[in-house]
Amino acid sequence: METIYLLLKGFSVALTPENLLLCIAGVITGTLVGALPGLGSAGACAILLPATFKLGPVGSLIMLAGIFYGTQYGGTITSVLMKVPGESASVVTMFDGNPLAKQGRAGVALGLAAIGSFVGGTLSVAALMLFGPVLANYALELGPAEYFSLMVLSLSLVCAFTGASIVRGLIATCFGLILALVGQDIMTGQPRLTFGLQQLLDGIEFLPVAVGMFGLSETIENFEKKRSMEMIKADLGFFKVLPSVRDLAQTFWAMIRGTVIGFFIGIFPGAGPTISSFISYGMEQRISRKPEEFGKGALAGVAGPETANNAATGGALVPMLSLGLPSSPSTAIMLAALIMFGLKPGPSLFREAPELVWGLIGSLYIGNVLLVIINLACIPLIVLFMDRIRAYLPLAILLLSAFGVYSYRNSVFDIGIMLLFALVGYGMKKIEFPQAPVILGVLLGGAAESSLRQAMVMSDGNPAIFLTRPISAVFLFLTLASLILPSIFLRKRLKEE
Numbered sequence: 001m002e003t004i005y006l007l008l009k010g011f012s013v014a015l016t017p018e019n020l021l022l023c024i025a026g027v028i029t030g031t032l033v034g035a036l037p038g039l040g041s042a043g044a045c046a047i048l049l050p051a052t053f054k055l056g057p058v059g060s061l062i063m064l065a066g067i068f069y070g071t072q073y074g075g076t077i078t079s080v081l082m083k084v085p086g087e088s089a090s091v092v093t094m095f096d097g098n099p100l101a102k103q104g105r106a107g108v109a110l111g112l113a114a115i116g117s118f119v120g121g122t123l124s125v126a127a128l129m130l131f132g133p134v135l136a137n138y139a140l141e142l143g144p145a146e147y148f149s150l151m152v153l154s155l156s157l158v159c160a161f162t163g164a165s166i167v168r169g170l171i172a173t174c175f176g177l178i179l180a181l182v183g184q185d186i187m188t189g190q191p192r193l194t195f196g197l198q199q200l201l202d203g204i205e206f207l208p209v210a211v212g213m214f215g216l217s218e219t220i221e222n223f224e225k226k227r228s229m230e231m232i233k234a235d236l237g238f239f240k241v242l243p244s245v246r247d248l249a250q251t252f253w254a255m256i257r258g259t260v261i262g263f264f265i266g267i268f269p270g271a272g273p274t275i276s277s278f279i280s281y282g283m284e285q286r287i288s289r290k291p292e293e294f295g296k297g298a299l300a301g302v303a304g305p306e307t308a309n310n311a312a313t314g315g316a317l318v319p320m321l322s323l324g325l326p327s328s329p330s331t332a333i334m335l336a337a338l339i340m341f342g343l344k345p346g347p348s349l350f351r352e353a354p355e356l357v358w359g360l361i362g363s364l365y366i367g368n369v370l371l372v373i374i375n376l377a378c379i380p381l382i383v384l385f386m387d388r389i390r391a392y393l394p395l396a397i398l399l400l401s402a403f404g405v406y407s408y409r410n411s412v413f414d415i416g417i418m419l420l421f422a423l424v425g426y427g428m429k430k431i432e433f434p435q436a437p438v439i440l441g442v443l444l445g446g447a448a449e450s451s452l453r454q455a456m457v458m459s460d461g462n463p464a465i466f467l468t469r470p471i472s473a474v475f476l477f478l479t480l481a482s483l484i485l486p487s488i489f490l491r492k493r494l495k496e497e
Contacts, residue, residue, distance in 0.1 A: 030070020
């Protein structure tokens with residue numbers, strides 16, 4: 001009964017005119033951003049983060065969350081019509097969505113994707129509502145040693161899931177942690193890695209790093225590629241987009257399986273929508289009675305992965321709200337927003353700011369309904385918008401990024417940091433180093449150092465505390481396993497080949 005009461009209270013927060021408009025704005029922005037290849041949800045959230053500061057924590061989080069799950073569907077449009085995924089999670093949708101479009105069934109592919117996104121998003125929010133408070137209550141019992149080990153585990157999972165090389169992931173993570181150390185020592189006040197620059201005494205701000213690495217670096221790469229993209233002409237009227245009862249019945253269980261896969265994969269740091277969509281596609285192909293149809297226009301090859309990638313967004317919010325741990329760059333930016341508003345992310349958030357947590361959950365339900373309505377009714381308008389704005393997008397992103405970063409602290413130095421990390425992010429992409437570990441390292445580095453020092457003080461400087469406390473030891477064991485097992489499986493696969 002308490003959960004129902006809190007959910008109703010959350011709806012009362014989410015349905016205020018201001019928050020409802022922010023939810024609509026977030027969903028529409030996310031859809032449009034997702035439909036423009038290159039920028040992505042993390043880049044959009046980072047660029048628009050400064051614009052949300054005047055909205056308050058609830059409004060800010062509602063809008064950023066709308067952008068987060070709106071982009072997952074937006075990327076489908078270009079995957080189906082252009083064979084160019086707007087989001088990395090939409091790569092799999094391209095395998096069968098584009099062949100369907102060539103067969104004259106683009107509307108069906110986009111309609112199934114919209115309904116699958118709605119099913120996955122809505123059911124994953126229900127799971128978040130059930131599991132989030134339970135996990136938060138359990139997390140209240142964790143001490144500094146457990147929190148440090150949990151953060152180490154989170155960072156190791158990011159290394160394991162992002163990119164093909166764990167070594168590169170570890171290097172990127174260490175780079176992020178080093179950036180987090182810049183500034184004054186939290187106990188002695190001594191400057192660290194400031195190189196005599198007063199502007200670095202307070203550390204490197206998360207915002208210019210995130211905007212540079214995820215917003216501008218993608219823009220530089222797109223500008224360099226200068227892709228010429230041809231769009232398949234298709235009738236995308238409402239009744240052409242609406243799937244038939246037969247199509248829905250044929251893909252019903254694919255959507256259910258996609259929801260389960262997406263939610264639980266989304267919880268793990270570094271996994272997220274992209275990996276969940278690949279796993280869903282692989283499962284649907286494996287259990288299908290006609291696996292030869294996959295890659296040629298199988299409906300389950302669109303519905304399953306699209307459901308999974310939206311369900312993963314709900315899963316990603318579980319550790320962010322319950323433990324204060326981001327599982328993706330987008331949730332890292334949302335977490336940074338909470339910190340900037342003076343809130344302490346983690347298990348106490350459910351108790352100290354219930355209107356924020358349940359207002360967000362209420363807005364997620366509303367946002368998923370808005371998402372399916374907007375995307376079934378307005379696909380022709382979205383396609384037209386994509387054609388018109390594409391040429392002006394790089395300049396608009398640069399100006400919006402610079403204005404947003406400057407307005408945060410009125411600091412030209414922050415703009416310099418943003419441009420520097422735009423080049424760093426671009427360089428990392430060129431040499432195939434993952435960016436996500438850097439961002440999560442910057443965000444978690446300070447909290448990890450604080451937990452480490454608290455634990456060492458509690459144990460009089462004895463590091464054995466991390467192994468003698470059972471939960472901490474389990475987290476460290478899982479960390480070791482996450483770094484070793486992928487290498488073992490890779491060697492085994494190479495031997496078999």
